[in-house]
């Protein structure tokens with residue numbers, strides 16, 4: 001058994017772990033990285049990048065399908081599944097290659113391979129070959145897709161996102177279980193690429209939206225295009241002749257049995273904590289077995305253990321994994337005197353069509369503060385000029401503003417170019433801008449951002465005229 005003593009040990013070489021390692025080194029500490037799985041990060045290997053590659057192919061198909069509405073007739077659409085998946089894999093490998101190049105540049109002595117688990121709060125066992133004694137430890141172990149119990153016996157007929165991006169060809173049919181972010185992005189992309197897809201949600205929720213008006217609008221858009229079965233429970237799933245017979249029950253009690261080539265489990269992700277032997281750290285753990293921690297410092301209690309990225313389930317998106325990693329690595333180096341980070345606005349984007357985005361405080365959070373505390377401004381994209389020009393006039397945006405101060409508190413939207421609107425809204429939120437501040441800024445014409453201006457004007461009107469928070473009106477253009 002080898003023994004190693006270091007200042008900072010980082011468990012997990014994903015986005016958060018790499019950022020933590022670099023931040024600790026920057027503070028002059030002797031830091032090491034420990035990885036039990038493949039290098040390359042979830043984002044590049046099986047997450048952000050390959051999913052967007054698949055979506056890009058689906059968008060290309062959709063543009064062709066939509067072309068006749070503009071008087072443009074491109075001829076019959078043919079989708080070559082092998083070519084689609086070959087490009088996804090090749091480009092994915094290229095992105096992974098960049099990460100691997102970065103890992104290669106880290107001194108070999110700073111990289112340990114093997115699964116890490118705690119022996120005590122300052123010691124780790126790596127595989128069966130090394131013991132690491134560390135002044136501070138950063139947990140950056142990410143999360144893994146959950147497979148609902150009723151699907152676990154299906155063997156290779158139940159797949160998760162990781163499997164999709166290794167396909168050689170597109171399957172004939174897929175039942176997607178889960179209407180969260182992964183289910184919606186991958187389900188819609190596969191549907192657009194000619195796969196027979198049904199998407200099953202056990203509630204009426206879509207992609208974490210909490211605003212009932214935006215949710216209703218988004219549901220209408222997706223239901224128009226997709227075989228979307230909300231409020232539907234999986235009763236059972238049986239293997240029959242190399243297919244899965246999926247038995248479902250919808251809210252009205254009606255039952256169906258349908259056959260699919262594959263089931264895609266998109267039912268959320270679990271933190272990779274189960275095999276860390278966290279019971280040996282003495283840390284307080286929450287119901288999911290995650291150490292309780294201070295989000296301003298990433299420190300677990302007053303220990304020398306820090307936690308960053310998807311593993312803490314707080315904000316499981318890429319930019320947060322990076323920033324949390326930096327904070328955790330820096331504060332591990334500064335331990336016992338960690339520094340608190342400034343508040344960062346929450347912000348997420350779903351790359352479906354229409355795109356979905358949530359910024360700042362959600363409708364649900366604000367609503368729980370009681371009526372009359374916030375005003376809502378809304379716009380429907382149906383008659384919004386530029387959206388209509390592009391034939392992407394679907395969805396709704398609602399912005400939330402604080403009564404009294406007029407500050408922008410948050411927004412939820414489903415609509416065209418939401419990825420760009422979301423950035424404007426996130427930056428305004430982070431800068432603590434008021435609705436008046438935002439309306440004083442220039443808006444070009446004709447752009448989708450003019451839709452945002454309509455919502456802001458509506459919010460301004462509500463702030464000055466309305467007394468209650470939840471006026472469900474939606475104004476056009």
Ligand SMILES: Cc1cc2nc3c(=O)[nH]c(=O)nc-3n(C[C@H](O)[C@H](O)[C@H](O)COP(=O)(O)OP(=O)(O)OC[C@H]3O[C@@H](n4cnc5c(N)ncnc54)[C@H](O)[C@@H]3O)c2cc1C
Nearest residue numbers: 012014015016036037042047048116142309310316317318
């Ligand atoms: C399909 C999909 C699409 C996504 N798309 C987007 C997107 O478009 N935009 C966005 O912002 N986010 C997206 N995300 C989320 C984003 O990928 C994650 O937030 C981010 O990759 C998390 O990084 P991380 O460092 O926390 O975890 P990871 O990159 O998963 O790193 C954790 C590492 O820890 C290792 N590990 C685990 N346990 C141990 C152990 N005990 N010992 C040693 N090593 C261990 C793992 O092998 C892994 O390498 C997507 C996710 C998925 C699944």
Ligand SMILES: NC(=O)c1ccc[n+]([C@@H]2O[C@H](COP(=O)([O-])OP(=O)(O)OC[C@H]3O[C@@H](n4cnc5c(N)ncnc54)[C@H](O)[C@@H]3O)[C@@H](O)[C@H]2O)c1
Nearest residue numbers: 148178179180181182183202266267268269316349350351
């Ligand atoms: N564009 C992006 O930024 C992006 C893309 C993909 C994933 N991600 C990240 O990955 C995380 C995980 O995504 P996800 O879609 O797996 O999780 P999610 O939490 O968004 O959705 C999970 C869905 O599965 C459903 N579900 C849970 N258990 C179920 C069961 N037993 N049967 C049926 N349905 C069940 C839930 O009701 C929910 O609709 C997201 O939180 C997100 O942060 C981000």
